[in-house]
Amino acid sequence: MTTIHTLNDAGDEARATLIFLHGLNGDAIRTWGFSTSGSQTWSDWIIKTEPKLTILSVGYRVRSSRWSGGSMSIFDRSHNILEYINSKKIAKAPIIFVCHSYGGLILKQIIRICCENEKYSYFRERLxxxxxxxxPHQGSGIANFHSGLKLVTRSSHAIEELKSNAPYxxxxxxxxxxxxxxxxxxIExxxxSLETSGVLVVNSFSSDPGIRGVRPIKIDCTHEEMARPKFEDDxxxxxxxxxxxxxxxxVDFVSSCSDENAMQFSLSRYDESRKKILLSTRKILEALKVGAPLDERPAWDFETLSSFSRSGKEVFEENLLRFNHLLIEYAAIPRGIGQAxxxxxxxxxxxxxxxxxLIIATLSEDLI
Structure with a gap:
């Protein structure tokens, strides 16, 4: 049975709706470490940064073995969950998904259904x-192992669909x-990067969706630990x-555009931010040109940059995020002559x- 747990309800004032989808053999509460005992989890930490946030966690039956309940197909479960979310009548605000393991496959199929059915066009536009x-975008070797033992484990439909390089x-x-x-x-x-019982449940190849500009970030954790950050600064x-x-x-910027003075203020704040970012980014460029170690990263105010969207700026923002990830990796290379x-x-x-x-050139355009 599908259930939707409301962890925080901002009602009609919600500035966004955050939805968690667990994976194989998962649970709407335990998978994520959500607690009723008073200890804080990442849902509590996120609320600190944005109080007007509705947070939902979806629970559904997806077992690896038919002995323990089995599972629907990815398509059937996706349609099922979509209808349950649709029945919640959530606020007309942006939707953000956090998906663990198999939950990511469910979401991709949900998006596909929304793109092919006008009934759900609102969902597609708000995601x-x-x-x-x-x-496991490309499947998991663990599923192949389970499938090979199906006479013993009675592998579920989910395991069959999760085989490495499965056509579906x-x-x-x-x-x-x-x-x-x-x-x-x-997309993040x-x-x-840590094995579970001697193997990586989802290897590096399968965890990468292959989307241009999206680079997977490895975490020091096992497959199950991936859904449960332990610290607020994770x-x-x-x-x-x-x-x-x-x-x-x-959303705030679109609302403010109805007021011409507010819009001018936003543009002014944007340009001032760009000037500061330009200075620090030029320093970074000087270091990169000679392959020198980095002492600092650009003080990029992503919120300000994102609040002003002109033609081409969406692509620019994605390039900023990708470059920022690369800077983190570059800065992590140890100092020393041998590392040059x-x-x-x-x-x-x-x-x-x-x-x-390219970032510097784009930031320099039309500065006043």
């Missing part, structure tokens, strides 16, 4: 961001990749908070110098 946590998953991921690259959806991808929490700020700031070669190799493979020059 603004997705965070994939160890989602290949078709779904190809469709989603092509759709995502022309949409304005903000996280991958596990990168999964901070990136979700940044996406929420970006999405809600656009590694830094130069990284710069050549990623094209960071050219990306930095």
């Amino acid at each position: 603004k961001a997705v965070i994939f946590l160890a989602t 998953l290949e078709d779904l991921n190809r469709w989603y990749r092509e759709t995502a690259e022309i949409s304005e959806t903000n 991808v996280f991958a596990e 990168i999964r929490v901070s990136r979700l908070a940044a996406i929420i700020a970006k999405v809600t700031s656009k 070669v590694e830094r130069r190799r990284f710069l050549q493979e990623t094209g960071m110098v050219g990306s930095c020059e």
